[in-house]
Amino acid sequence: MVQNMCFENVYSGRDVRYIVAPQGVQTESIWPEGRNALRGAVQQPRPWFPAAFEYVVQRCLSETKLRKYRQDPRRFFMDSRHALVRALALIAPHEAPHT
Numbered sequence: 001m002v003q004n005m006c007f008e009n010v011y012s013g014r015d016v017r018y019i020v021a022p023q024g025v026q027t028e029s030i031w032p033e034g035r036n037a038l039r040g041a042v043q044q045p046r047p048w049f050p051a052a053f054e055y056v057v058q059r060c061l062s063e064t065k066l067r068k069y070r071q072d073p074r075r076f077f078m079d080s081r082h083a084l085v086r087a088l089a090l091i092a093p094h095e096a097p098h099t
Helices: 032-038 048-060 063-071 073-078 083-090
Strands: none
Touching: 048 063, 063 073, 073 083
């Protein structure tokens, strides 16, 4: 949607600029995060995040809920009645943690 969108600011003294530069164009994108997302170069999660997430989950859940979380983290969050908890499925580690 924004990949080929460009604009020109005649007062800046720059050439035409792209919000997300198309493939093969030697111009920087104004929105590098969008460029990376469109090209599949999404930033990997930080290595400490799964361990920190696991630490918080262990402190908040009963033993049966913790077992369910460890079997399938995504399904655990998606089974919740609360929309906020279901949203955690988007940031939860994709794989079951190693115990």
